[in-house]
Amino acid sequence: MTFELFLFYLFGATLVGSAMGVILSRNPVYAVLFLVLAFINSSFLWMLIQAEFLALLLIVVYVGAVAVLFLFVVMMMDINLAELQQGFTKYAPVGAILGVIVLIEIAFVMMSDQITIKAKEVQEFAADYSNTEELGKELYTNYIYPFELAAIILLIAIVVAITLTMRKRPGLKVQDINKQVAVDAKDRVRIVKMEADE
């Protein structure tokens, strides 16, 4: 067994283990942390097949931004664990049925002829090969329209999310930043010269 194979199994096992942790842990904060661990391990796996750009991007975007926001939300939620567990017997059959359906679907996909997972040899490149550059070239030439389209969809999502959360309450006292920035010392302080008594 080569060292790389050993690393693959190590990271792979940790990835599966932490993915299990996401759904098995009672405490939602632990669940998010397991998710982060899963992200990091899949990033390591990408690193092993020399896809360093995707690997680092996964950490920057998913771990550095998305999961932080998850963590934010989860930490601020006031979750009563006992209440959550009460509904278990009620929802268990539905969950089991859904689980079986998804399992069957996955089995069909795995067995179909169109989608097969073949163990391909990973291409080896010279040390000066930069897949960041190659990816950039592809994205901005051959795939420019889908790429820009995805960007616009994301922009719309941002605008929508902001409009949904913006609620104007009447009578709200908000500081006008422009007024604060434009303030002049003369408006606030008056220096008065006074004669000394003696």
Added chain:
Amino acid sequence: MLELFKNISEWFPELLQPVVYTGLKAVVLLLPLILSVAMLTYVERKVIGFMQNRVGPNRVGPRGLFQPFADVIKLLFKEVILPTNANKGLFLIAPFITLVTAFGAWAVVPLSSSYSIANVDASLLYVLALTSLGVYGIILAGWATNSKYAFLGAMRSAAQMVAYEIAMGFALIGVVMAADSLNFGKIVAAQSGGIHHWYWLWLFPLFIVYFISGIAETNRAPFDVAEGESEIVAGFHVEYSGIAFALFFLAEYANMILIAALTSLLFLGGWLSPFEGIPYIGAPSAFWLLAKMGFILFCFLWFRATFPRYRYDQIMRLGWKVFIPITLVWIAVEGLFFYFKIGPFSA
């Protein structure tokens, strides 16, 4: 020196050789780093003392020079207190996450054109990835402590870091565009040709945004609402004591030095000499990089002694509504530079 490491590593079995070789390189970088963290705390107190017309530390050793070592020994021997209702595991892991990400980022930072622990092609992205992980240590510390003050500090700090990371990333995009590479060595090489070829001039708005965002990322004054001694005592590390606190402290200063190194590499020409062309002093060397880093670190201390703390909503406004538009506009301007072949972008 690299030759010597190669020779030493050859004493070991074949499988271990690269590990020993890289390990030695890492030790040579990290030991001075830890020492300079210690000295930086001393310099900080001295410089701020000087600015405030005080003496600063002057009891331990000549001119108080051994003060940081006395502090380290004190912190090592103090008890690590575990709050009763804290989440013990996460409480103890948090300082390690902060420290590991702060030191890990140094793996790709080169000190001269020939010396870096790992010469990774996408080194800039690697640094960005690791610094974005650092926020976990702070959030977890704040949450695991199970105290309102710590949690408030963690929330403030996390929001601040997420906000300024974006502006920082955009500033880096400008540099990557200009240098046509994500590798520090190539970015510095692209700046050669004298002081007016360094990116601080052509990317001046990005330089300023990057530097200020760097201060905000490290939670230093005037962006230190996360610690906010006067309102939330010490923020996320309010319950940490002894060595656990020392780890946070070490990470904060290592991050400061990292930001200084990155700013010098990306905008101030790294190891290139400002007197290029003149014999002897015009040669690129690690000395210039260290000198530039020293200047930027001095600015960090200078700001701390000069500016009052920003209000929280103003920090958020500055990050989201001022810096991000500035960087976006300047990236567009840079595109125009390229299009009309102005300045060093004519290649």
